[in-house]
Amino acid sequence: ELLFREDGPDFGAASDGDGDRNLILGRQFYVTPSDSLAVLAANAHRVPGYREGLAGIARSMPTSQAADRVAAKLGIPCYETPTGWKFFGNLLDAGKVTLCGEESFGTGSHHIREKDGLWAVLFWLNILAVRRQPVRQIVEEHWRTYGRNVYSRHDYEGLPVEVAEALMADLRRSLPGWVGQRLGSQLVAYADDFSYTDPVDGSTTSHQGIRIGFEDGSRIIYRLSGTGTHGATLRVYLERLELDPARHGLDPQVALAEQIQLADHLAQIRARTGRQQPDVIT
Known part of the structure; x- marks a missing residue:
């Protein structure tokens, strides 16, 4: 509730009981999981662990095509998979992708075979620390660049x-x-x-x-x-x-x-x- 007040915090995040899903919020602003994956991919070079670039991105078929547009600009593949983390696991294990995500609030990377909500929140905090912009501005600038x-x-x-x-x-x-x-x-x-x-x-x-x-x-x-x-x-x-x-x-x-x-x-x-x-x- 505080996040949706005009004087509320600039950033909010939530996870589920076992810490594998994530919800990202800015002040009076909700980031969809589809947009979150795309923003993480577009800003990965700003995060120490991803400065060498991404091998590829994967998303579940129902997840929006926002990540596809980032992958196209980066010149890397974007895989559209069925719903289910095992499909991401194969791609991660084979080194074909570095980031993956689904519209049901799951995001992951090659550091672990499963989704990792706490890692996703830390990734967002890295982006905020480097860009020094609020969540809404980062996402809206992303939209102006990619649609x-x-x-x-x-x-x-x-x-x-x-x-x-x-x-x-x-x-x-x-x-x-x-x-x-x-x-x-x-x-x-x-x-x-x-x-x-x-x-x-x-x-x-x-x-x-x-x-x-x-x-x-x-x-x-x-x-x-x-x-x-x-x-x-x-x-x-x-x-x-x-x-x-x-x-x-x-x-x-x-x-x-x-x-x-x-x-x-x-x-x-x-x-x-x-x-x-x-x-x-x-």
């Missing part, structure tokens, strides 16, 4: 399993017909059910989430989880690249209004689930 990957996740919890599974099955069947189609103001560049071939061990992991990508870099992703006795959770990930600095301060739900409408239209979420809005928005 802002506006991002949000909508969760529909406790859905009847049969309803949720039928929704996803119908989405998969409709994918081939969307490519090349104009939906609203956007042209569909690709539509698939994400599959990953591990560059280290050659294993393939399929059916990791439905991706609909647009020509302007926007994405809508659908994933189903928790299909157990208490129902299923449909997670909808929404992302749009905003290059205009005048629009960087928009609330994500406003900036993503077209994606939100399209996500419901394509999957018929409200009609099929009876839910008029998500249970959780992050």
Whole structure:
């Protein structure tokens, strides 16, 4: 609460019970995990342990493409993996990446095979000490350099399993017909059910989430989880690249209004689930 007062602290951080996740806050400012990974990568050269540069970056598929833009500028690879730390572990062990992260508040590096929330907080403190700027200014300058990957996740919890599974099955069947189609103001560049071939061990992991990508870099992703006795959770990930600095301060739900409408239209979420809005928005 103190951080969101005008006279509040300049920096705040939180972790979970076992110290492997991290939340970064500035004064009246929240840093998304996707943006945090990108800022860490862009500023790694300012931190003693990373002055020699990064071998590569990895992010889970639902995590925003902000880190991809940093990797492209640095001339290093950025790997898009399924959700699950074992995929990062293979890349870290093989020396293919130095930093990795996921939208669910996990960030890690080659010093350890698992996520490390306390390390991420210390990394941020190093950046603040060198740049001597508040968190908001650092992130906003990052957006002006790379563009802002506006991002949000909508969760529909406790859905009847049969309803949720039928929704996803119908989405998969409709994918081939969307490519090349104009939906609203956007042209569909690709539509698939994400599959990953591990560059280290050659294993393939399929059916990791439905991706609909647009020509302007926007994405809508659908994933189903928790299909157990208490129902299923449909997670909808929404992302749009905003290059205009005048629009960087928009609330994500406003900036993503077209994606939100399209996500419901394509999957018929409200009609099929009876839910008029998500249970959780992050």
